[in-house]
Amino acid sequence: SKNKMQAVLERLGIQAENSGTSTGSEWVTSTGDYFSSISPVDGEAIAAVQATDAAAYARVMERATAAFKEWRTVPAPQRGEVVRQIGDALRAHKEDLGTLVSYEMGKSYQEGLGEVQEMIDICDFAVGLSRQLYGLTMHSERPAHRMYEQYHPLGVVGIISAFNFPVAVWSWNTMLAWVCGDVCVWKPSEKAPLSALACQHIVAPIFARNGYPEGISCLIQGDYRVGEWLSQDKRIPLVSATGSTRMGKIVAATVAERLGRSLLELGGNNAIIISPEADMEIAIRGALFGAVGTAGQRCTTTRRLIVHSSVYEQVKERLVAAYGKLNIGNPLDEKHHVGPLIDKEAVSAYLKTIDAVQQEGGRVLIPARVLEGPGFESGCYVQPTIVEAENHYQKVQEETFAPILYLLRYETLEEAIEMQNAVPQGLSSAIMTLNMREAEQFLSAAGSDCGIANVNIGTSGAEIGGAFGGEKETGGGRESGSDAWKVYMRRQTNTINYSTALPLAQGIKFDI
Numbered sequence: 001s002k003n004k005m006q007a008v009l010e011r012l013g014i015q016a017e018n019s020g021t022s023t024g025s026e027w028v029t030s031t032g033d034y035f036s037s038i039s040p041v042d043g044e045a046i047a048a049v050q051a052t053d054a055a056a057y058a059r060v061m062e063r064a065t066a067a068f069k070e071w072r073t074v075p076a077p078q079r080g081e082v083v084r085q086i087g088d089a090l091r092a093h094k095e096d097l098g099t100l101v102s103y104e105m106g107k108s109y110q111e112g113l114g115e116v117q118e119m120i121d122i123c124d125f126a127v128g129l130s131r132q133l134y135g136l137t138m139h140s141e142r143p144a145h146r147m148y149e150q151y152h153p154l155g156v157v158g159i160i161s162a163f164n165f166p167v168a169v170w171s172w173n174t175m176l177a178w179v180c181g182d183v184c185v186w187k188p189s190e191k192a193p194l195s196a197l198a199c200q201h202i203v204a205p206i207f208a209r210n211g212y213p214e215g216i217s218c219l220i221q222g223d224y225r226v227g228e229w230l231s232q233d234k235r236i237p238l239v240s241a242t243g244s245t246r247m248g249k250i251v252a253a254t255v256a257e258r259l260g261r262s263l264l265e266l267g268g269n270n271a272i273i274i275s276p277e278a279d280m281e282i283a284i285r286g287a288l289f290g291a292v293g294t295a296g297q298r299c300t301t302t303r304r305l306i307v308h309s310s311v312y313e314q315v316k317e318r319l320v321a322a323y324g325k326l327n328i329g330n331p332l333d334e335k336h337h338v339g340p341l342i343d344k345e346a347v348s349a350y351l352k353t354i355d356a357v358q359q360e361g362g363r364v365l366i367p368a369r370v371l372e373g374p375g376f377e378s379g380c381y382v383q384p385t386i387v388e389a390e391n392h393y394q395k396v397q398e399e400t401f402a403p404i405l406y407l408l409r410y411e412t413l414e415e416a417i418e419m420q421n422a423v424p425q426g427l428s429s430a431i432m433t434l435n436m437r438e439a440e441q442f443l444s445a446a447g448s449d450c451g452i453a454n455v456n457i458g459t460s461g462a463e464i465g466g467a468f469g470g471e472k473e474t475g476g477g478r479e480s481g482s483d484a485w486k487v488y489m490r491r492q493t494n495t496i497n498y499s500t501a502l503p504l505a506q507g508i509k510f511d512i
């Protein structure tokens, strides 16, 4: 399987040592340090990437700003045609890219494929969208005047992405930004630099083959300092950042200082309410995948279960039994449900959280532990666990990127909704009920305060057709579907006078 992985890397254009800076087909030399991508699957260094230095960044921005001047004049449907070709290329590379994502960040192979499928889906969405970048027309109050608004390309879009969806989140941003006429500079997580390289190798030849210049798809690599260049750069009107709330606050403040726009996709603390009127089969399966999928490292992961007291014991028993059947191990082996955490830091955060929540009074139902022995050499595999807790506990209020599920109890639906909302984050939420009144109450103005609210579905696994994002400390941004494209464009209101007079708005008289 070592040879198989080597072949995958080769097909994706990844060498032992790689430049981390690219304007498309051109790879820019840098004096930055090389850093290794370590697989949490087996603890092996997969390959090394050179960090971007200031001169290489300058080169990228020179190319990107020049490319924008050309790309913005290409008709949007022609830009869509390029994205259509990118979607085809992703289809051709689906297994390889899914395998690399799984190996580099540790999600199951099925989820790796699912992530590439999200990329393909957003390509298709963006292609259609390229013919639908609509503005409105409105009636002018002045005679023989026409008024409308239109959307123009915005400029260079900076993208900062996280390790957990190392390729999909980039594509949600870039595919829309590209059909909107923007050019993109991507700073991927330093924990998943190779998945980003692979994407660049897939898209760059397509821009070149279609005769478009370097600079439309740019890549820079390194730690948060490289990301700061994007946040501080006045030439970048929009920075889209996915990651922790801590990071998001810094990015938001830096971008706001120069009055730029930011699109933030930050932490979640997602809950499922399980009503006594739930379909229990669906409730348990939804909670299980939501809590342990991607080893609890999705921003949409189910972190809290708010269970009605009349079904609490039943839910608890069934969940504990289901957790007992989880196969933990190499995520590339399809018999395993749960792979590793991203690194040892994440493992220590998992252990610390368990300790702290116990000190607050939490009761751990499944002993938390780090798996040892053959197959677990990386030290990143942990036992998914369930903790009986209370909503106000400090640890329950925080997002720990690990498979820790808090069980909470409620009596009335009002109380359950209040608990669901009583956390700093506001990304995803769900209710399991067959009672229409309960479902509608949950979705009403007095219901869930999250950007995503589901009925009889878990909190994760959103489709790209709907805008994705959340409120409060989640950052307020919306990516992917619906009308999220508007953030990647600048809006202009146009009024045209075709009369022989110059009537003023608001009926103002100004005669000389």
Ligand code: UN1
Residues within 6 Å of the ligand: 118, 164, 165, 169, 242, 297, 298, 299, 300, 459, 460, 461, 462, 463
């Ligand atoms: C994320 O964890 O950053 O809804 C994104 C989901 C996926 C995306 C998650 N479609 O779980």
